[in-house]
Amino acid sequence: MRPGPRPRSPGRRLGHLIGAYGLLALAALLFLVFSLALPDTFPTLDNISAVLSNQAIPALLALGAMIPIVTAKFDLSIGYGLGLAHVMTMQLIAVDAWPWPLACLVVVVGGAVVGVFNGVVVEFAKIDSFIATLGTGSILYALTGWITNGARIVPGPQGLPPAFTDLYDSRFLGLPVPAFYVLALTAVLWLFLERLPLGRYLYVIGSNPRAAALVGIPTRRYVIYAFAGSGLIVGIAGVLLAAQQRIGNPSVGLDYLLPAFVGALLGSTAIKPGRANALGTLIAVVILAIGLAGIGQLGAQFWVTPLFNGATLLIAVGMAGYAARRQLRRRRTEPPGTRRDMTEVTS
Template sequence: MTPLRPPRSPLGRRFGHLVGAYGLVALTVLLFLAFSLALPDTFPTLDNVSAVLSNHSVPAVLALGVTLPIATGKFDLSIGYGLGLAHVVTMQLIVAEGWLWPVTCLVVLLGGAVAGTVNGLVVAYARIDSFIATLGTGSVMYAFTGWITDGARIVPGPHGLPAAFTDLYDSRFLGLPVPALYVLALTAVLWVLLERLPLGRYLYVIGSNPRAAELVGIPTRRYVVRAFTGSGLVVGIAGVLLAAQQQIGNPSVGMDYLLPAFVGALLGSTAIRPGRANAPGTLVAVTVLAVGLAGIGQLGAQFWVTPLFNGSTLLIAVGLAGYAARRQLQRRRAQPSRPVPEPPGTAS
């Protein structure tokens, strides 16, 4: 008979929680210090930090967007195609159609939300697996991208894009690049939605046990659709930001951001609130990836090192996310259950 393991002391449990929740934060600091020692003249400079924050703003926004479906246990593989379509539509409307850039941005954001809603309806009501459904809708988005561009790039005229539009990416505020502030603001919004509002609790319950969510009266399909709608809206934001960054419409650029976004979201589910997708954890994970990739690049690594780094990190992230989820489930079983907030529309 296997002897029972002695219970861990409160201090040991506390230490384990701190390591699990803030290990990625510590890793970020260690990576930054290591690369700063290896590259003292280039890495720990304000210009380099600003460049890292700017260059990784679009992957960070996408990672935050995909966090919403992951919270419900679903995956949105259409975000890469959606990003490509959103940024191409932005360039097409401004360059070829002559639309005002604020109107264009609004239309693209609404279009992203509509595309996300379609994804949610297909997944929730047609009951098609989210991998297959979003891969299919993503292919449709890619077809629209090819139809709009005819496979060619959209290049602005001699006067370029409106300065106010490119300032969405190029400007600074309080010494920081504005894209970094967008990421921080989006992180704060998603933190409130997921951690401080009933919506987040419903999404987490659906993600952990859809059957239990239905039994307590949560309309699971409706909230899955809302999660995908939010993801599509964030993809629209990323598309506008990408257009302001690249200032050219490239019909094949979107898929380059798919893997980093999922790496950030899945790795983020092992930090801050281990065992579930959360916005602060995603931000920390994206920061780890940004620091690592920037350091590797400045050390002169070959071009193939970046996909190797992303792919390896994704495998590690999936493994760690599964382990953290199992640990969280074990803790829930060992503790008294907490009541789920009463779904809207039910009698008190």
């Protein structure tokens, strides 16, 4: 008979609560501080709506970047992929006069195909994910330049179809509809990663790929699935970026790369400390959105935004590493009867 799990001491329970919900408390604290500093502008519905609208695409991209991180891989091509998806949407709708639903579908499917290609290069060519996706990202950037010839794509006098721009500009329950896209994607990823076998397989591959292979998990296939999911979300974000900006800017995607990884890595320190997860990523993006909106309204110089993103990335990487090491130490000190058996994961 297996011994039952040892009850946690009050100190360990407090540490677990701080680790799991500390970022959520920090988000509430930041909102309170900026609301007190800017009582006439920051806590208003107009400001909240603007923040939700402006940060929807970075949030989607952070959720997309999180999926390969679950498998201990990194997709550095997401910024370049976002730029290509964005200009391809504008090219097909504004220049080639495609029906906008068909153009959006082609772009989203194309994003998934790029993700599959990334996964194949990483798994079958055995190239480190940093190098592989940086190389494919450079190719995507070259394709973006070839399509646009380095110039912006501007719609003609008739503009873009209103139904297409409404994908980003419409509202629901008084809030911008892109915020609901983010919530829906977070819910879908939470379901896949936390409640379905696919998510358990991805987490096992990320924590111990050799053990995953020994218990029969086809690691190559599932890593490719992870990159495909990331590419699919990048395609969706590119479509929404085109609906938001209404012009094709060949260099716009690179601005979203750093915030996406900040959100994904910082999110691995919340809710499920030590591993990437959808709810933690959403909370991390909320913190970034509140911080950027607050310092912007306080009149910060233009260079403060990249300083904020860079410093937060360093903090996020450090916190994520600490959370992962803390989780590993806790597992090593648990009695054998409380450890999760690998066979349970694959059942």
